[in-house]
Amino acid sequence: MVDLTEQELGDVYAFAVQLGKDAGNMLMDFARARWGDKGVGEQSFSEKDNAVDIVTKADEDVEAFIKNSIEKRYPSHKFLGEETYAKGGSREYLIGSEPTWCVDPLDGTVNYTHLFPMFCVSIGFILNGKATIGVINAPFMNHFFSACKGKGAWLNETQPLPLMRNPVPPIPARAPGGCILSCEWGKDRRDIPDGNMHRKVESFMNMAAEVGGRDGRGGMVHGVRSLGSATLDLAYVAMGSLDIWWEGGCWEWDVAAGIAILQEAGGLVTTANPPEDHQTADIADVRLGSRLYLAIRFVTASDDTRSFLSELA
Amino acid sequence: MVDLTEQELGDVYAFAVQLGKDAGNMLMDFARARWGDKGVGEQSFSEKDNAVDIVTKADEDVEAFIKNSIEKRYPSHKFLGEETYAKGGSREYLIGSEPTWCVDPLDGTVNYTHLFPMFCVSIGFILNGKATIGVINAPFMNHFFSACKGKGAWLNETQPLPLMRNPVPPIPARAPGGCILSCEWGKDRRDIPDGNMHRKVESFMNMAAEVGGRDGRGGMVHGVRSLGSATLDLAYVAMGSLDIWWEGGCWEWDVAAGIAILQEAGGLVTTANPPEDHQTADIADVRLGSRLYLAIRFVTASDDTRSFLSELA
Numbered sequence: 085m086v087d088l089t090e091q092e093l094g095d096v097y098a099f100a101v102q103l104g105k106d107a108g109n110m111l112m113d114f115a116r117a118r119w120g121d122k123g124v125g126e127q128s129f130s131e132k133d134n135a136v137d138i139v140t141k142a143d144e145d146v147e148a149f150i151k152n153s154i155e156k157r158y159p160s161h162k163f164l165g166e167e168t169y170a171k172g173g174s175r176e177y178l179i180g181s182e183p184t185w186c187v188d189p190l191d192g193t194v195n196y197t198h199l200f201p202m203f204c205v206s207i208g209f210i211l212n213g214k215a216t217i218g219v220i221n222a223p224f225m226n227h228f229f230s231a232c233k234g235k236g237a238w239l240n241e242t243q244p245l246p247l248m249r250n251p252v253p254p255i256p257a258r259a260p261g262g263c264i265l266s267c268e269w270g271k272d273r274r275d276i277p278d279g280n281m282h283r284k285v286e287s288f289m290n291m292a293a294e295v296g297g298r299d300g301r302g303g304m305v306h307g308v309r310s311l312g313s314a315t316l317d318l319a320y321v322a323m324g325s326l327d328i329w330w331e332g333g334c335w336e337w338d339v340a341a342g343i344a345i346l347q348e349a350g351g352l353v354t355t356a357n358p359p360e361d362h363q364t365a366d367i368a369d370v371r372l373g374s375r376l377y378l379a380i381r382f383v384t385a386s387d388d389t390r391s392f393l394s395e396l397a
Numbered sequence: 398m399v400d401l402t403e404q405e406l407g408d409v410y411a412f413a414v415q416l417g418k419d420a421g422n423m424l425m426d427f428a429r430a431r432w433g434d435k436g437v438g439e440q441s442f443s444e445k446d447n448a449v450d451i452v453t454k455a456d457e458d459v460e461a462f463i464k465n466s467i468e469k470r471y472p473s474h475k476f477l478g479e480e481t482y483a484k485g486g487s488r489e490y491l492i493g494s495e496p497t498w499c500v501d502p503l504d505g506t507v508n509y510t511h512l513f514p515m516f517c518v519s520i521g522f523i524l525n526g527k528a529t530i531g532v533i534n535a536p537f538m539n540h541f542f543s544a545c546k547g548k549g550a551w552l553n554e555t556q557p558l559p560l561m562r563n564p565v566p567p568i569p570a571r572a573p574g575g576c577i578l579s580c581e582w583g584k585d586r587r588d589i590p591d592g593n594m595h596r597k598v599e600s601f602m603n604m605a606a607e608v609g610g611r612d613g614r615g616g617m618v619h620g621v622r623s624l625g626s627a628t629l630d631l632a633y634v635a636m637g638s639l640d641i642w643w644e645g646g647c648w649e650w651d652v653a654a655g656i657a658i659l660q661e662a663g664g665l666v667t668t669a670n671p672p673e674d675h676q677t678a679d680i681a682d683v684r685l686g687s688r689l690y691l692a693i694r695f696v697t698a699s700d701d702t703r704s705f706l707s708e709l710a
Binding site for chain 2: 202227243250274281293307309320323324
């Protein structure tokens with residue numbers, strides 16, 4: 085167990101918030117340089133620069149900036165970043181007992197490549213194995229999410245999350261009807277019956293179809309959204325704007341910050357592996373590293389919620 | 398034919414831009430009042446107010462504001478708005494020869510109900526049957542799109558569209574591979590083989606699946622996005638951030654402003670009805686009222702583009 089005083093935790097939080105702002109500015113500098121705003125920051129590209137190379141450089145530069153800043157300020161903390169990790173290659177469980185920063189310098193890489201605004205930097209701080217601080221900056225939409233355990237979750241540092249909190253809207257009686265589901269198509273698009281794409285589309289259709297359709301599995305959700313960023317999916321669930329998100333194959337850096345923000349906003353995140361008996365099983369605490377996640381926005385806990393979660397599982 | 402001088406057209410454009418700003422502010426006032434910012438504008442809601450009622454009031458108030466402003470300033474112009482139209486009930490072709498304003502006070506209504514930021518006001522001005530001015534304001538993301546024929550297309554009035562224009566990235570050689578496709582699940586979710594949901598999912602899967610999959614129809618697009626707003630889909634195609642959008646069942650007010658912005662940004666919008674022979678058929682000019690649309694971001698015209706469009710059709 086590592087104990088931080090209230091003051092120390094507050095300092096780490098303030099540091100993480102500033103880091104998120106600076107990193108978001110870097111992402112926008114790279115983006116603006118690509119659309120021809122020459123001389124923005126230090127980035128400037130010619131016609132010959134390849135989009136993928138530029139995006140890779142942005143990704144790596146932002147991660148290096150965050151990593152170096154953390155090493156300088158908190159040399160005893162562990163750093164876990166997407167770019168750094170990808171170059172290692174270990175596949176073991178990543179979160180240990182030391183204070184750990186879990187960073188995705190650029191989530192929504194495909195969006196960023198096309199300059200579609202749904203991209204962000206994601207900075208999570210893990211204390212004693214728990215996501216404790218989260219900062220997500222989506223600079224092209226001016227959406228800055230932040231949370232620290234015990235200090236609330238915030239949009240743009242001023243608006244408490246979830247947005248609708250007086251009162252928090254209940255989970256619809258006919259849930260998942262009335263809910264917005266977010267889910268992503270992902271990169272594995274093999275056309276094989278047991279492959280990820282077919283299994284995902286099967287689930288999407290069950291959630292989307294009219295009540296009574298799909299042999300009784302039709303959920304008639306209010307909307308199906310695919311944003312192309314697992315991190316922003318989670319942030320918008322924390323905001324209360326998306327009701328349900330599930331995803332398989334996420335890495336720790338995709339979700340660490342989002343989990344901290346969602347939990348501080350009262351939301352629930354658990355594994356998406358169905359239990360043997362959903363009527364009686366406990367709702368498992370999220371475990372970083374489980375790869376398979378189900379998140380629900382803040383709702384007042386009730387028997388309805390349990391039965392709703394059981395049906396989703 | 399109605400002829401406007403350059404000066405007159407500029408005046409209409411400036412008026413439309415201001416209208417879009419004011420209407421966007423109204424939408425945000427309603428939104429903030431819902432999340433408990435009491436005393437924002439004139440809106441304030443109690444716990445008893447039903448979300449759907451509030452959204453309906455926002456929709457109607459914004460349309461009334463736009464309609465009244467136009468009637469006062471341009472009494473000879475025709476007004477076509479979603480709310481006004483829904484209360485009429487005529488189903489005939491809506492765009493005539495007189496200068497016509499085509500307005501959706503709130504597109505992305507489901508998103509707005511849940512306070513998910515992908516909502517906007519959409520104001521189109523049709524001159525001699527052509528979408529000539531478009532203003533789309535997505536206030537929760539600070540994205541303001543505007544265009545007037547001959548005066549360019551703009552993000553936030555300062556950034557010319559498409560974003561990447563020096564040079565405009567070519568359509569990928571392996572298109573639709575490498576493209577981002579946006580498409581919406583829609584409201585018709587009947588679980589019948591010939592229904593809209595099954596036909597849409599069939600197309601989504603063809604575009605998403607690995608090359609060679611789906612009996613050779615697999616397109617392996619770079620990403621599939623569903624935002625929940627046809628109007629913003631079009632705006633982001635104009636921005637160059639989404640490559641392809643198609644939709645059935647759109648009304649004139651969903652697309653009029655977006656078409657004006659997309660076309661001024663060099664993009665292409667046509668009917669999504671496949672021609673008899675796609676190798677030789679002309680690419681039809683978009684006709685407001687066709688209900689079925691296919692849009693492509695600005696690309697340099699070439700034989701590749703034609704062959705790509707043929708395969709999409």
